[in-house]
Amino acid sequence: MTLLTGRTLSNGFADAPPLILAAPLSLWRGLDLATGAVVDATHADRGRVLAGGVLVMPAAPGSSSSSSALVEAARRGTAPAAILLAAADPILALGALVSAMLYDRQIPIVVLDPGDLARLDGARRVHVDAGAPVARLSVLT
Numbered sequence: 232m233t234l235l236t237g238r239t240l241s242n243g244f245a246d247a248p249p250l251i252l253a254a255p256l257s258l259w260r261g262l263d264l265a266t267g268a269v270v271d272a273t274h275a276d277r278g279r280v281l282a283g284g285v286l287v288m289p290a291a292p293g294s295s296s297s298s299s300a301l302v303e304a305a306r307r308g309t310a311p312a313a314i315l316l317a318a319a320d321p322i323l324a325l326g327a328l329v330s331a332m333l334y335d336r337q338i339p340i341v342v343l344d345p346g347d348l349a350r351l352d353g354a355r356r357v358h359v360d361a362g363a364p365v366a367r368l369s370v371l372t
Contacts, residue, residue, distance in 0.1 A: 233354075233370040235347045237315070237361075241327035243337030245313035245359040249351050249370075250284035252276050258304070258323075259296035267309030285357045286311035287348060291320040301326030305336040313338060313359045315368075317345040341366040 253275035256262065261271035267282025282304075291297060301323060304310035310330070314323060319342050327338040339361035351357065351370060358369040 233350060233372070235343060235350065235368040235370060237341040237343040237347070237366045237368065238319070239339070239341055239361040239363050239366040240319060240324040241331070241338060241340040242361050242363060243313065243331070243339035243359070244361070245285055245339055246356065247283055247285045247312040249287050249354050249357045250279065250281055250311070251287040251351060255288050255290050255292045257292045257294040257297055258300035259294045262300060262304065264300060264303045264307055264309060267304060281311045282309040283312050285313045285315060285359060287315045287351050289345065289348065290316055290318040291323050293320070293322065295322055298322045298326030298329065301338065302329045302333065305330035305338060306334050310336070310338055313357075313361070314340045315348065315351070315359075316340070316342050317348045318342065339366065341368070
């Protein structure tokens, strides 16, 4: 088991397999909100289901509508269990905060050092305990 720490953008707990994307994904029009699958025709992970997993990507592409897409996915039960990034994204953090307020669905969002993000490759499961300001992750390989 590997222990990592990161900076919490949105509080919460998750325990799920990591879903490492090959490239950043805009949740707006890139995610099927009914199924949680990647539907962006240009994305390398098209067809992959993100619902219930720990989404891992270096950054979000910055679409301002991704927050509303995350909220709707949370409402439908198709959102990732947590999101791990190498760069902070206030848009996704806003979506996670609104999801918690409207639907009592916490989606922890954590920023890790890029080297720590890379250490998730090959992991079977990630336990995320994201409290303010520090998040603690247990990575099972």
